Amino acid sequence: MSHRTALAGGALLLASALALTACSTGGGTDGGDAAACTPSEGKVNLTFTSWLPGIEDAVAIWNDENPDIQVEVQTGPNGNGGTYKNFFNQIEAGNAPDLGQIEYDALPNFRVQDGVVNLADCAGITDAKSKFIDWTWNQVTFGEDNAVYAIPQDIGPEALYYRADLFEAAGLDVPTTWDEYAADAAIIREKGGYITNFSQSDINAFAGLVWQAGGQWFANDGESWDVTLDSAESTKVADYWQGLLDDDLVGTVAPWTDEWNAAYNSGEMWTWVSAVWGANTISSGAPDTTGKWAVAPMPQWTEGESAAGNWGGSTTAVLTGSKHPYEAAQFALWLNSDPDALTAMNKSANIYPATVDGADLPVFADGLDFYGGQKIYDVFADAAKNVNPDFTWGPTMTQTYTDVADGFSGAVSGSGTLLDALKSGQDKTIAALKAAAIPVKG
Amino acid sequence: MSSTVSTRGAARESLLSRSAAMLVMLICAFYFLVPIWWLFVASTKDRSQFTTTNPLWFGDFNLFENIANLATYRDGIFFRWMLNSILYAGAGALLATLFSTMAGYAIAKYAFRGREAAFNIILGGVLVPATALALPLFLLFSQIGATNTFWSVFLPSLVSPFGVYLARIYASSSVPDEIIEAARIDGAGEVRTFFTVATRLMAPAMVTIFLFQFVSIWNNFFLPLIMLRDEELFPVTMGLYVWNTQVSQIPEIRAYVIVGALLSIIPLIIAFLGLQRFWRNGLGAGGLK
Numbered sequence: 001m002s003h004r005t006a007l008a009g010g011a012l013l014l015a016s017a018l019a020l021t022a023c024s025t026g027g028g029t030d031g032g033d034a035a036a037c038t039p040s041e042g043k044v045n046l047t048f049t050s051w052l053p054g055i056e057d058a059v060a061i062w063n064d065e066n067p068d069i070q071v072e073v074q075t076g077p078n079g080n081g082g083t084y085k086n087f088f089n090q091i092e093a094g095n096a097p098d099l100g101q102i103e104y105d106a107l108p109n110f111r112v113q114d115g116v117v118n119l120a121d122c123a124g125i126t127d128a129k130s131k132f133i134d135w136t137w138n139q140v141t142f143g144e145d146n147a148v149y150a151i152p153q154d155i156g157p158e159a160l161y162y163r164a165d166l167f168e169a170a171g172l173d174v175p176t177t178w179d180e181y182a183a184d185a186a187i188i189r190e191k192g193g194y195i196t197n198f199s200q201s202d203i204n205a206f207a208g209l210v211w212q213a214g215g216q217w218f219a220n221d222g223e224s225w226d227v228t229l230d231s232a233e234s235t236k237v238a239d240y241w242q243g244l245l246d247d248d249l250v251g252t253v254a255p256w257t258d259e260w261n262a263a264y265n266s267g268e269m270w271t272w273v274s275a276v277w278g279a280n281t282i283s284s285g286a287p288d289t290t291g292k293w294a295v296a297p298m299p300q301w302t303e304g305e306s307a308a309g310n311w312g313g314s315t316t317a318v319l320t321g322s323k324h325p326y327e328a329a330q331f332a333l334w335l336n337s338d339p340d341a342l343t344a345m346n347k348s349a350n351i352y353p354a355t356v357d358g359a360d361l362p363v364f365a366d367g368l369d370f371y372g373g374q375k376i377y378d379v380f381a382d383a384a385k386n387v388n389p390d391f392t393w394g395p396t397m398t399q400t401y402t403d404v405a406d407g408f409s410g411a412v413s414g415s416g417t418l419l420d421a422l423k424s425g426q427d428k429t430i431a432a433l434k435a436a437a438i439p440v441k442g
Numbered sequence: 443m444s445s446t447v448s449t450r451g452a453a454r455e456s457l458l459s460r461s462a463a464m465l466v467m468l469i470c471a472f473y474f475l476v477p478i479w480w481l482f483v484a485s486t487k488d489r490s491q492f493t494t495t496n497p498l499w500f501g502d503f504n505l506f507e508n509i510a511n512l513a514t515y516r517d518g519i520f521f522r523w524m525l526n527s528i529l530y531a532g533a534g535a536l537l538a539t540l541f542s543t544m545a546g547y548a549i550a551k552y553a554f555r556g557r558e559a560a561f562n563i564i565l566g567g568v569l570v571p572a573t574a575l576a577l578p579l580f581l582l583f584s585q586i587g588a589t590n591t592f593w594s595v596f597l598p599s600l601v602s603p604f605g606v607y608l609a610r611i612y613a614s615s616s617v618p619d620e621i622i623e624a625a626r627i628d629g630a631g632e633v634r635t636f637f638t639v640a641t642r643l644m645a646p647a648m649v650t651i652f653l654f655q656f657v658s659i660w661n662n663f664f665l666p667l668i669m670l671r672d673e674e675l676f677p678v679t680m681g682l683y684v685w686n687t688q689v690s691q692i693p694e695i696r697a698y699v700i701v702g703a704l705l706s707i708i709p710l711i712i713a714f715l716g717l718q719r720f721w722r723n724g725l726g727a728g729g730l731k
Contacts, residue, residue: 049671053688074671078687082667089577089668093584256689262493277691284693287490349691
């Protein structure tokens with residue numbers, strides 16, 4: 001009897017001791033004393049979370065050449081698939097990785113929540129501006145003085161992928177303006193095909209179209225945000241595509257599915273307005289159409305212009321709480337500007353670098369058989385130079401994308417219009433910002 | 443005379459209701475099995491045939507090449523993931539069964555102050571979904587620096603409030619107090635009584651708890667997602683999900699996801715088919731008493 005009570009008493013004591021220890025270490029670490037960006041003493045081990053397939057190859061090059069700064073790669077699903085949430089949880093818990101992959105449209109979210117370290121005080125970072133295409137540098141500095149929140153990694157300049165054989169057989173020239181595109185859509189529809197498929201879920205692709213048109217969805221004057229999903233250019237783009245949807249001139253298959261691949265493989269879809277990384281998507285999803293595709297610049301709103309949109313792209317940022325921001329910044333800069341690293345990342349993950357010299361890498365020099373031998377990367381190199389430098393992303397893009405995508409799905413099946421979806425997305429975004437106590441107009 | 447009439451009447455009625463029941467079960471079976479059939483057929487196809495052939499029938503049979511490609515992709519990480527899942531779910535469910543059975547047995551067979559309160563609190567735990575616990579567990583493990591380790595997913599999986607409930611019910615109904623008394627009289631300690639007498643009597647319930655917990659750990663997605671960052675530690679469900687998010691960069695990976703999904707359901711099928719004998723006994727035996 002007493003043996004049993006002694007055991008029980010011991011167990012209770014142990015349990016409460018453990019519980020108290022947990023409580024007493026409460027409060028976590030101090031978060032980031034992102035003080036001066038000074039080199040650390042001795043050997044430094046960095047952790048880097050990225051979902052880029054095969055990035056270990058590029059990192060291995062750095063590890064070989066820098067025995068005192070070793071980088072360990074960690075991975076997970078893509079940003080919107082859970083890794084951004086993990087970053088925020090980890091920053092709160094004090095065990096975030098030193099470096100994280102953050103896409104351009106997610107960076108304002110991290111900036112607003114102080115999730116990334118300002119690298120401007122780290123040696124060599126502000127001077128690196130000249131290595132990168134100008135609009136990518138704006139995306140990571142938000143136009144602020146003496147501030148660099150991430151190093152641009154890759155970009156997604158857009159162009160028009162089209163079935164050269166079908167256009168030639170139909171006697172059509174490649175459309176150079178959106179008006180020509182709409183006219184061609186009608187002709188192609190009569191022949192039984194669709195000029196393209198309208199994606200109801202790739203809201204960032206739609207944002208790229210608005211970007212090309214010179215429109216803005218968000219603005220920040222330093223005091224508060226302005227949410228303008230219904231700005232004039234955005235409305236113009238929405239009305240244009242709504243017109244094509246109403247006249248059944250574009251397909252409405254859900255993208256990134258087997259039916260979507262089948263629609264391109266069978267020749268039902270004649271074009272795709274997409275980014276440079278889409279080249280691999282088409283060649284993998286529509287293998288029966290090899291040799292029949294070509295790439296041309298995006299159609300323009302005004303004849304003779306050469307504006308391009310951008311779809312996708314990531315940066316490498318130093319997360320708050322990193323104990324070695326100096327070394328992390330050096331690594332990030334090397335990873336995203338060294339030709340060997342960029343070539344390795346292109347080979348394993350098919351990404352297109354954000355550096356000015358990136359377009360001249362040998363890996364982009366050859367013509368591709370799938371595209372009839374065309375040197376498609378030349379088109380994208382030009383497009384990359386013609387992306388509007390002033391496009392601003394909002395601080396809650398994941399939520400905005402979801403809200404707008406819900407509306408787009410409705411519009412595609414006939415209830416509501418794309419513009420309605422944008423307006424409702426705008427209202428929900430403003431409400432979300434207010435709920436998060438972020439100053440917003442309206 | 444009357445008995446023949448009633449049996450004939452009974453036979454006719456049960457034929458109709460039997461047929462109706464069979465029809466409903468056939469429809470349900472069809473509904474559940476068609477996706478698995480699709481998965482099997484899709485795994486046998488080469489990527490180029492994926493969109494051009496009938497989705498519910500075979501094209502060229504390439505299953506073994508597809509499996510070989512999957513096995514060599516990234517140095518066979520897929521089989522590492524399968525091993526991880528089997529460890530997390532198998533070993534985790536084994537230990538969870540042991541702990542829940544011990545707890546249920548103790549609550550059923552020993553009278554102590556606070557017994558009902560303890561049981562009610564544990565029962566309240568059944569209401570809390572695993573996803574709600576994942577983030578607090580992450581913060582807790584962060585404080586001791588144990589995130590991104592095998593234990594960060596394994597330890598939380600050892601807890602099964604539902605198992606405690608099942609074990610208690612089963613222990614009170616199928617382990618007679620007299621047997622425990624007899625064991626005490628014979629000089630056996632409590633622990634020895636538990637392992638030699640009670641577990642034998644409670645075997646069907648333990649298998650049921652094992653299967654429940656196995657499936658629950660196997661399907662627990664949010665905990666590994668939030669805890670793990672090292673590819674070597676992923677369970678197969680999370681690994682396939684991560685691959686699926688990379689499809690826009692490496693379209694070929696879609697084929698691996700599909701073949702991987704087919705292979706990943708095999709352990710569950712084996713577990714259920716192998717243990718179903720006990721499962722049926724476990725669910726029914728309590729009712730007989």
